[in-house]
Amino acid sequence: MSDTPLHFQTVAELSTSLAAGSLTSVALTEAIIARTLAVEDRVQAFNSHDRESALEQARASDARRAAGRPLSPLDGIPIGLKDVIAVRDQPLTASSRILANFVSPYDATVTTRLRDAGMVFWGRLNLDEFAMGSSTENSATRITANPHDLTRIPGGSSGGSAASLAAGQVPATLGSDTGGSIRQPAALCGVVGLKPTYGRVSRYGLVAYASSLDQIGPFGRTVEDVAMLLQAIAGADDRDSTSFDTPVPDYRAALSAPRARPWRIGIPREYFGAGLDPAVASAVQTAIAHYQALGAEIREISLPHTEYALAAYYIIATAEASSNLARFDGVRYGHRSAEAESLLDVYFKSRAEGFGSEVKLRIILGTYVLSSGYYDAYYGRAQKVRTLIREDFIRAFGEVDVVLTPTAPTAAFKRGEKSADPLAMYLADIYTIGVNLAGLPAISVPCGFTAAGLPIGLQLIGRPFAEADLLAAAHAYDHAHAWGKRTPNL
Template sequence: MSEPLHFLAATDVSARLAAGTLTSEQITQAVIDRTRAVEDRVQAFTHRDEADALAQARASDARRSSGASLGPLDGVPVSLKDVLACAGQPLTCGSRMLANFVSPYDSTVVARLRAAGAVLWGRLNMDEFAMGSSTENSAMHPTANPWDLERIPGGSSGGSAAALAAGESILTIGSDTGGSVRQPAALCGVVGLKPTYGRVSRFGLVAYASSLDQVGPMGRSVDDVALLLGAVAGHDERDSTSVDRPVPDYAAAMRENVGPWRVGLPREYFGDGLNPEVRASVERAVAFYREQGCEIVDVSLPNTGYAVATYYIIATAEASSNLARYDGVRYGHRSAKANGAIDLYFQSRAEGFGEEVKRRIILGTYVLSSGYYDAYYLRAQKVRTLIRNDFMRAFERVDFLLTPTSPVPAFKKGERTADPLAMYLADIYTISANLAGLPGLSLPCGFTECGLPIGLQLLGKPFDEPRLLAAARRYEQAHDWHLRRPTL
């Protein structure tokens, strides 16, 4: 039985479009029809414009028929996390603060997708201002995991992962500040990549923590992620943190990197708190790489135990600064109850921000305040350097690190909302890569007995995405985890 159109891999869609056996209008209509059928249960989107998507698809078909195709992404539907500016579309960041805001311009990532001919299809749900691990913090609605609608899809890019898993889009874009692409990818059984910091422009990405945020591609296969990364990566003068170095042909580079590799297993990632089924699936992946001739090396990242505390000091401090702009004066929610300028600021922020965002703003303001800056923020920055140094020492011995993506499979809705610390620990294996600015990739490596996806994480050296993609592709091609689909 052939795969339904809405579940096709992006590379398959691209090949069919090039061969003329499929039109962009057909594949776009297929994901629209699928979304109409399942979206009331999945709730992955915050906004959809079917007419606009179909108009983009027809324009793509017209280009192809005239021999003016813009490349492999031309005509392929791509959905965007609601944190990237897209001219003329809502930009809510999952918050009441921006509930009525429409973006006046395109982010660099969106501009590059337009230049590649992608069909921009909808806005995807997220934890408010990307602060969360379950997409339960969205002010719009919670998103469900397509594998079990009573469970969370991960976060903060939960809508991006759920839409892919449910067949509501062909490719999606997320953002990753502490694991927000990789963790939902793992929990929903798709592939997600956090590129090296500076590899993809942050211009037009609404800031949470500027030294940690990175835009990341998500797809149903490693090939799909390589295709999407190639379209959005590259230097951008409008982003001062963007790195000016050539963008490789990721699809070709990962095929040239054939291994065998030296694979590092950081002992700190296999300790207490790791779900037994997750551990067993990851250990089977280790055995696979050993069978492929790879050398398995035990390594240590001794400062890993400080990563969660370090992350939540640095990230909240930067959030406190970045979110100060939402004051009810220039744009965003403006309270109707205020009396005077100071009260306007207070009331607008009290009404516009959710509880988790308020919690992080308060914590960030505290660690930056007089008398506490040195004790918390400055010390956290020093520990961040130690964490990065741990990785660099490990990479002197190995080509990449192999770890679980998440310590547990998808948990039930509401299970951790009353315990913020338990929620924060959901990202324990992903946040260190953001602190160190490293690339990280999650791909499916199994399922639990009750049918929930399990993710395998590969962490690499700066700008070594081709090797990560190659190693992930080697595993993927020998297994069928990424080909399984949820029943909705």
């Protein structure tokens, strides 16, 4: 039995205890609920939670286990979902006023798969409105704090998913990552976060921000936990045409599978230039040295089109968003302005009242880049840049197995520090955005703390659909350090 309190144990540890019968799902869920309520006034990670529903699910899990029929190693373990992933009969707000009262009548595919694995849904987690942001400050519902320093942001957009996990409010969470929205908050909150290959996990039931970039992925305290969660949600879905039917291997088993030859790790020089905080650089270098000590071959590589990634991202993502968010019109569901007296009023006033300023900014930007006469200059060219960025990575994977970079240029910044300067905020995703444009899997693993006690993350990027390799490479470092188990003082 672990001495760690239940709420800070890993999914793997909890799974073992549940299987051994030394823990029940109800006891675990009650501990999680108690912890959530004890620290939530400081963390503010949850948009909503449903105690009765969670306990009912926990009781059902215990009944299955008592009958000798647990559904999976995850059966009975609570999980929190970013509030953009649909759960039947639960609120689905995207942290936006426009969906403030919306309750989803259906399950996302990942939700169905977690249900089928027996997991207990605990809470709807805060985010930057419609996943647009890097600090979770763009939420219309609340400002989430970084559990390691309550005056600082948790990163974003999946800030609630990272912060609730770091704070011990839930042992596992899901987020979504369009330009770094899983990896960056994972780094800033000191937990592990995986963005799978585009198409590895179904997007059905994920409120769309930028359809060609969005991907759902898991957060955990360890790489092993993330592997277990990916196992449950990965695989083709006939409700999502962009999901792939590549076989899903046993990710957890792959973590410790013997390797025929040492890792070849690429270090892209473009990711270690100006703007990288020295403390982050130093922690990442120490991690590189660790890999070297493990026998890995470290190679400097070049991803020459990196500098164009941010611009291409903000054209493609906003173009898609401007169209994806058109459905929030006050006609069928969501906020409808009480002032509306005509059809145009319903559109203009409902959207003016319902969307926050960052969302409006991106809708306007996206509408502009798609408009007649500008398409080729912006959207068309951005797609070409995207191809070049993908080719950069493909070339690199000709000589290395994984690419290692910092996840974010700095540790968590102060609340409000970058709110007035969108460009400075956008730079928080500078190391994560290229991965989305290229559709690759990438993971952020904690690799130390700043002098002020703020977590630092390193990012490993893998070949398409090579999550098993990527997780194994991450695990090689993570299981030796387990920075993610270092818990904040709340």
